[in-house]
Amino acid sequence: MKLYDCKAAANPRSIRMALAEKAIDVECVQIDLFKGEQHGEAFRKINPFGSVPCLELDDGAVIGESAAIARYLEARQPQPRLLGSTPKEQAVIAMWQRRVEDGVLNAATTFFHHATSGLGETGRYRNADWGQANKKRFVDALGMLDRQLAGRAYVAGDGFSFADITAICGIDFAKAVGIELPDGLPNLKAWHARISSRPSASA
């Protein structure tokens, strides 16, 4: 397997973390999003959608979309589980995964692409007001997460999951593009320190 990756981006980091948690070793190929390499002919042959991460399987098939890659890794190597075991665990993790993907990670990347110069592309549709609305959406989602983490060590259920990975990738990306964690949020901050101390967090 081969992972098309970009060290600075939020979604590829979520897959590097999942791989590290499962101790799966794959070749990583860096795609320079700031130079537009994802739009180039060579990469479009690999993923016509021009996005990273994507995972090239040994048969040549290419899986895009972080949640789909996480699902593949879980099905190929279930332990340690990142997407739950019982039907209810799987559902609770999928629910929180979707909530943090939307409210935290996507909100942060939307702020980046619409309210800042983003990747530096010219001629792309930008909506600065929508970008700023997503900064607010991101901050609101942090409050929601802080409430969810009251008395809980992890975002979804009793164990560490891909929902924790998606959330920390979104939060750290937001910081990198200029959105600091607001004051307060004690549960979120304790959780953030806990997740950051995992070896996979530096993958």
Place this chain on the structure above:
Amino acid sequence: MKLYDCKAAANPRSIRMALAEKAIDVECVQIDLFKGEQHGEAFRKINPFGSVPCLELDDGAVIGESAAIARYLEARQPQPRLLGSTPKEQAVIAMWQRRVEDGVLNAATTFFHHATSGLGETGRYRNADWGQANKKRFVDALGMLDRQLAGRAYVAGDGFSFADITAICGIDFAKAVGIELPDGLPNLKAWHARISSRPSASA
């Protein structure tokens, strides 16, 4: 189990279709989104996120987010499979599910909420330009789907899946809120007729 539902909305329909495909019978409770019932105190006790669909399990736990509910139903009753069997099938379906959720269904609902009067709420943030951009995003996604459906009976892999369900729910919702299918797109239109003829399509 009990499904909190809204007959006119796109996401709840996707769960009604999944339930029909699997022949799972659950009590459906209608929540009137146009009257703001989802924001009322009674419903907020069930789902603080104020969204439908959500599925109340027999132990009282409530699962929100369509993809999470679909995951729960698949884990509880795997046959007929809507989310794939082998790791690669699961990944391909999850990838296309995410693509049509984003580019088709979410683009259509974003158009509805931002470029039209939506559910009729007052005082909510609206960004008409973002709404119109999503109409374009929706139409672009239909072109992408038409190419994907060349020589294929279903969106993801060889069989009918939750990706087909999500796509048709987005397309039919778009039509209901004023976005007609563009000319052309022969593969997409043949697929649409095929999926519409399934008994679950009228669930």
